[in-house]
Amino acid sequence: MTNYFSSDFKLGILGGGQLGKMLLYNTRKFDIYTCVLEASNDAPSKIACDEFHLGNLMDYDAVYNFGKQVNVLTIEIENVNVDALEALEKEDVNVYPASKTLRTIQNKAKQKLFYVDNNLPTAPFTRFAYLSEIEDAINNGGLNLPFVWKAAQFGYDGNGVKVVRKLEDLDGLPSGECIAEQLIPFKNELAVIVARNPNGAVKTFPVVEMEFHPEANQVEYVICPARIDENVAKKATEVALKVSEAFNHVGLLAVEMFQTEDDQILINEVAPRPHNSGHQTIEASYTSQFEQHLRAILNLPLGRTDSKVGGVMVNLVGAEGYTGNVIYENIENIMTMDGVTPHIYGKKQTRPFRKMGHVTIVNEDLNEARKVAEAVKKSIKVISE
Known part of the structure; x- marks a missing residue:
């Protein structure tokens, strides 16, 4: 078994926000050596890790080069470069959660399809490549109001989710891939x-x-x-x-x-x-x-x-x-x-x-x-x- 405690083992964390900071309360308790990658110098985690690396979490090279320096790599945010994680896994870096899991979860449309494929209970939904397709679907009766609009990617903390009760509610929403989910009481x-x-x-x-x-x-x-x-x-x-x-x-x-x-x-x-x-x-x-x-x-x-x-x-x-x-x-x-x-x-x-x-x-x-x-x-x- 690996010796994690007071050793030269290195744990890498992608993301330096508050979740990382609270994770680091515990690595300090166990004296586990930690490296954090984050794009902002003002990140909450900066004060609590052993090594702080500046870098964009969506940038392939930044994530790959960081991952090469650690033994186990984890995340505190989903929006990270999954291709880099996959490459690291092939080179025997332990990445948890795995790139395959993250790839599905990062995209809300893929995530919903995963539940359907695995017979897991979820609200009925329709997937759209573009926002403009939603209006067509409403006009030709393929989609009923009200519903919940969700951006397929990069939503967080209530951003990227909106209850649509009338056509005008679509105004100003991002134009890309999204899902329309039945509004369940x-x-x-x-x-x-x-x-x-x-x-x-x-x-x-x-x-x-x-x-x-x-x-x-x-x-x-x-x-x-x-x-x-x-x-x-x-x-x-x-x-x-x-x-x-x-x-x-x-x-x-x-x-x-x-x-x-x-x-x-x-x-x-x-x-x-x-x-x-x-x-x-x-x-x-x-x-x-x-x-x-x-x-x-x-x-x-x-x-x-x-x-x-x-x-x-x-x-x-x-x-x-x-x-x-x-x-x-x-x-x-x-x-x-x-x-x-x-x-x-x-x-x-x-x-x-x-x-x-x-x-x-x-x-x-x-x-x-x-x-x-x-x-x-x-x-x-x-x-x-």
Whole structure:
């Protein structure tokens, strides 16, 4: 077995954002040597890695040359050059998740077709090469309003997704490849994070419930465990495990799902990395999602995934109307509340709806934690000078 700890083993991470930074809390805990590739010198991860490399994650040479210097390569963002990863795999660099998995997940149309091909439940959809084809499909009756438009590539944090209720809603959307997905009425948005190591050991974290911001289409609260019937939780976990098995990924796979009005589970989308729906695990679980990702990609025994205590996570995003040097207003006030831990990502510049941090609230009583979360949300403001 490889000696990862206090050794000359090198772990490479593509992406230097907040997910990378939180992954690095754990590499430091284990004294694992880390190299990060990121295009911005102001990246949150810069302060926490052993080697910081500047480079564009979509650039073949940048990714390939970086990957040649490490033993295991992982990601904290999907938008990376997959051809470079494939070349590295052929040269015996361990890449997790594999290029094949990433190629499918990077493109939402391919991802949806993968669910259909593997008999996995997902909302009905139509794939379009160009936005202009959607209008034709509506006019000739091949597509009914309302539906959810999704850009096939490069969507993130609510960008690249829009509910289309009338033709005019298509105005201003990117013109390229996209999907139109049936708008499914649902009770809850749920997520399950599955961890899998190269030996095939698999563990799931408890089902979480996600409450979304209506305008920004971003998660506002993550509630763990989800306040749902035991049978629904069991069904959601089973679906997540089936998705994980179909991808046969290594590392973490966050599976976002809808619980329909009649308690069916439909897959929305997946992320093959640590995910916003698992941040509460840092304080609330025996093993955080970030430690588990490391255990999985290094083929170490997977950690215990149940919660020690109920947890609610609140995203801290830039307030509307503020752009510039960030100020966290009333952060001292929220720190007087029991069970509250802020995480500040280290982005110096704020802009509307930019993810700037999160706050975890833990409490034996989940309803109490949810109330405190609301108070946190009302109190703290991410503004600029």
